[in-house]
Every structure is written in C-alpha cells, then in structure tokens.
Amino acid sequence: MKAATIEAPQRYKRYLTWIFFVVLIVVCAIQTDVTPYQLIVGLPQMGTLLAEMVPPDWSYLPTIWKPMVETIQIALVGTMLGGILAIPFALLCAYNVMPNRTVSVPVRLILNLVRTVPDLLFAAIFVAIFGIGPFAGMLAIMFFSFGLIAKLTFEAIESIDPGPLEAMTAVGANKIQLIVFGVLPQAMPHYMSYLLYAFEVNVRAASVLGLVGAGGIGLLLDRSLGLFRYDRAAIIILLTLVIVLVIDYGSTVLRRKLL
C-alpha cells in the first residue's frame, strides 16, 4: 500500500523560502533607496567618468612610483611582523598542541575579535596615535594579517598527522621538543603559503590605507580624485593593478612550489 501512495515531494517549503528571499531583497532595496531606476540614471555618469580617465596621465608615473614602492614596503614589513606574532598564538589555540581549553578558548576568542576589526579602522586608530605616515599603515597591516595568518595556521596545525606527535610523546619529549620537531616541520609549508597569501591580500589593503592617512599610494589617489584629475587617478589605478597582478602571480608560483 505504501508504494502506491508515493506523493510528489512537498514543494511549499521551497516556495516559502523563495518568497521570503524576494521580500527580503525588496525590503532592503526600499530601505536604502537602491532601485534599478538609480542605476539607469547613474550609468551615463559612470560612462563620462570612464571617458575622462582616458588617456591616463603618463607623465604622472614618476611621481607615483615612490608611494607605490612604499605601499609594497608597508605590506612586506606588516606581513612579516604579523606572521611572526601569529606563530605563538596559533600554537596556543591549536587543540592538539594545547589540550588545555582554558588557554586555547580565550586565545581563539581574542583572534576572532581581532579579525572582526576592519583594517582601515586599525589604520585610523594608529594614525591618531603615531601620526600620519607609513608607520601607522604598517602597524594596521601587521594586526590585520596577524588575525588572518594565526587563524589559517592554527587550522593547519590541527590537521597535521598526529603520528609523529604520539611517537615523540611516547619516548618522553617535552612540549618544546614536541613543537620544534613534531609540529613545526609539518606546519611550516602551510604557514609559508599563508604568509604569501596574506602578503597578496596586504598589498591590496595597503594600496587603500592612504585614504585614512596611513601612507602608501591611497593618499595620492584620494587627492587626484578630489581634484577631479581622473587621468591621474586612472594611472594610479593602472599601476596598482599591474603591481598587484605581478605580485599575485609571483606568489602563486612560489606557493605551488611550497605545497
């Protein structure tokens, strides 16, 4: 009897989900005045903006070269310091290294908190403390990449092969020996790869830090846009794009070699 009364699967749940979704989007759009009409009105303006960007002001290139280099330097130093700071924290919150939850759980909480703070907010706060300049940007990048690298690394540490660790514990290795000879050799390639990944992200982040006064190319971009020099803004954006593409490509090649 059961076989004879096969019913079509209940569909109303799916329909309800879709209706809920559509209502959500419409309510959101109304709340913030985001309408297709605005897009249609705005697109021609976007077109004129893009038209003003060509041809880019190539003579501006020598002026922006130094801030661009500074951007890369901010990202390099920030990534390295953040990465170094991340190691002890990653070890502290990996359950297989630190089985004591009273240590690892609070450390994880701190990491989560650090990761929710936007990088530009870090930059703005450090600008207030240390003044306008690349040092504030470097500190912002450092804290930002610290959260990122620490999280990725502790997940990598937790997924390492437990065999060597058990063997070392069995022959009486202490905690330090366990970390140096058991955990680090396994986690190192992952850590290096995350470091490179963070560097890629940080170059992009550093290129906009200047908007809040934390050094790098962003300051010039902000200034050019404020003066309506879209040809200059175009060359800044182009250069940023090229640098980021080159760094991404190099870092991808290196990462493939590592893993």
Add this chain to the structure above:
Amino acid sequence: MNTLTTKPLWYRIRPWVWIILLIAIYLWAFNGLNFEGVQSTAKSVSLSIIDGFAHPDWDYVYDPEGEDLLRGLLDTLIISILGTFVSAFLCIPFAFWAAANVSRLRAVSGTGKVVLSVIRVFPEMIVAILFIKAVGPGSFAGVLALGVHSIGMLAKLYSESIETIDPGPSEALTAAGASKLQVLWFAVLPQVIPQFLSYSLYRFEINMRSATTLGLVGAGGIGTPLLFALQMRNWNRVGVILLGIIILVVLTDLISGWIRKRIV
C-alpha cells in the same frame, strides 16, 4: 657522506640564496618606512583611546531622530545583503564563461579566467570610490562596489563547481535530444545550485566585513559615522561603533555558517 658532497652546487647554496634575498628585501623595506619616532602626544592619545573604548557612548546606540548606531548597522547589513545578491546573479554568466567544460575552445575559458582575476585584484575601496563618483555618495555606491568586486571571487568559485559536476546527467539529456538550454536547466543547475548558495553565503560574510569600512570613503553604512567620530577624536563613540561592528559580524557569521551547514 659521499652522496651528500656530490649534490650539485646549486642545491647546496639554494637555501642560502633565498635567505640572503629575503634579508635584502626586508632591509630595503624597513629602510623605506622611515619611522620618525613616537609623537609626544602618543601617550595621551593612547590613554584617551583606551578610556573611550572602556566607556562606550551608550546614548548613541538608539536615537529616535537622526543617525544612530542601529540604523548604521542596519544599513551596513543591507548593503552587504544587496551587494551579495547583485553579484550572485551577475557572476553566473562569468562563471559559465570561465568554466573549462562548458565550451570546447580552451581560449574561451582562458580569457574568462583572466578577466576574473583582473576583477579580483581591484581593491574594493577603489571600486567604491569610482561608483561614488558615478552615482553619488550613499548606500547605492556601496552595493554596486560590493556587487562588482565580488564577481571576481564568486565567479571563480562558481566556475570551479561547474567544472566538477557529474557529466552523466548532461550526457543522458543530450542523448535524449534535449536542447542546450534544457541541459543547462535540468542537468547542470540542479547540481551546482547548493554550492552556489553556499559560496554566496561565504561571500556575504566577507562582504559584511568590507561593508563596515565602505563608509570611510563615503559609500554608506556604519563607516560614515565612524569616520566622523574618528575625525572628531570622539573615542567613546568609536568604541561603541566598534562594539556594534564586532557584534554584527559575529552574529552574521554564526547565522550564515549555520545556514551553510544545512545547505551542503
């Protein structure tokens, strides 16, 4: 021992070459960041920041008339929902363009992948600034910035999930005489939609974080009052806004993570 010494010279010196190269790069980088020393006001400013964070401006949370924290956070949430929604649809054609198994020509998917990585490397703040110049400051510029910027990553993830689908159903449909559109609708989409949704939710979490700072350049959301508070050195207000951002991000992460677990 013998085998060790007969290693090619390059393999023996390679680690040292890397280390020297790294040290050189970092010396250069540190030199570039000429650190002028801590300002004389640094201590008092730090103290006032800590004091401000310790005593958040609770009055700002809800203000019946005018700008308040809850309205700013709601705007931020809406910007990221709409931005994710826009990109989740915009990126579908890009995804099929970049997927290697959709078209026979290798060049088609290759160019698609290049276009996507170009979109991906554009910092979203720059996209936001461009849209502000086009449609004026406000939430709409933020939505467009997130919508366009997210295409780069979402379409890449989408195209990867299209590449890994089971070819069986599509072949069966083609054999039974289905048109290309029917194959897409009845064989491809049912396999990829759960993954599409899951990736979109993941991107929503990322967009949530970006949306909190979009306002710093004028693209709506909580970032605008945050910028004012920062400029006026009103650390109590910065503290309460930061607290609001943290709570909002953690909550949306939890909800979106829960939904993602149910989908997949």
